[in-house]
Amino acid sequence: MPRFSGKVALVTGSSNGIGRATAILLAREGAKVTITGRNAQRLEETKQEILRSGVPEDHVLSIIADLATESGQIELMNSTVDIFGRLDILVNNAGAAITDLEGHIGVGTNVSVFDKTMRINLRSVVTLTQKAKEHLIKTKGEIVNVSSIAGGQHAQPELIYYAMSKSALDQYTRSAAIDLIQHGVRVNSVSPGDIRTGIYETMGMNKESVENIYKFMESRKECCPIGTIAQPVDVANIIVFLADRKLSSYIIGQSIVADGGSSLVMEVQAHDWMELLKH
Template structure:
């Protein structure tokens, strides 16, 4: 039997990249998966891929949701519970990486990052936490970034949002001690996705989305008494790139 058989996982930002790959890896472990993102047609593609690779042995639901809109997030959790009966894992993966310098004055882009990267994480936790507490089990995975550990001259606002994700993870772990609900913060370095592929910072081997998905699987498949609080996943440094710091 697969290690996550009978479990249900919600994965946000699941239409492409890291989120889609996380959803596939969780499904391979036997989890039923609820895919959430703004682009429903992309979610349907991911759903078809998951059903194919699992030989239709898991349930997959695709739900259009904007994580910056609380009513969307609440409906996401409600539909997951109504159709699958329980929510055991939430992967807060949806994120925005836009213009991050203060001097740019791109207030609208800052607001988008704050709305998705911080408020979206809080909305997701708020939506699933009551059911997790009632069943005395659950696992919340927050995807942060190495930019939540280090700030460059071009990452100020983005880094601030990812620092916030880490703070939420650390505080929530303490709030939920002895409840049966576990919290893991995962901070990826530069990952080879559409978002980063054309970046000027890609002069060394980037991580694969699978590397982050495997970290998620590692955390959620530990024994119930083990809580993996923090995972940082970086590319191996080279001499020419060691001084550089990377966004997710």
């Protein structure tokens, strides 16, 4: 029997990237899955890919919704529970890296970017989790948040508000985990590095420029020690691991970093020390 047979999962931001890959894996492993996003075409592509893998059509609920709105969240939660009867897994994946239209970065970034970023990257997670709480307590369910290494200790002036939102999300994960484990609900997160998700394209870059960025990063040890940029499924596998209580039951309030070693490398460590000592 598939390991998520009888389970119901809601995956936000599942019209592409990590969310899509996660929804596909959960559905293939037996879960009934609610997929959601704002782009109808991309969401339909996700649904069709799930169905092509042999998943019954009545195991997939597709809802076009704006997660940043109260009405969108209510529709998501109510429809999932009304149609599937329960909720076992909530994957808070939806997020955005929003740039300043006038090109400002750092402390000069327009505060409107702060408001938009926090609304989708943090506030929507908080409010959707509140709506899911009663249902997850009933099933002793799981929450997996998708954060980023951008929320770590190193500075991110180019996307200052994005980094702030992910730092706050990490703290929310820790605090929510301790609050909810008393009710049998586990909360954890994954913090990816660079992944081929299409995030750069949504920021306005063309595909050729994005590919040049990836090639550069893959060629530099200080950017990506493993030498390759990951695919969405690489992160989805970790999310599904965290959603599987049999495999990860004792992990509470943690964030698994998946970045190919990027956050561990300082510039000097990326080079051959013995070679440097010769000069």
